[in-house]
Amino acid sequence: EPASGSVYxxxxGVQGLEPLAFKG
Incomplete structure (x- = not known):
């Protein structure tokens, strides 16, 4: 599974909008 799945x-609140990877 891709890490992005875990981030969401x-x-x-950011589910489906912006992964934590984008924020930091």
């Missing part, structure tokens, strides 16, 4: 799960 971390912040439901």
């Amino acid at each position: 799960a971390v912040e439901p």
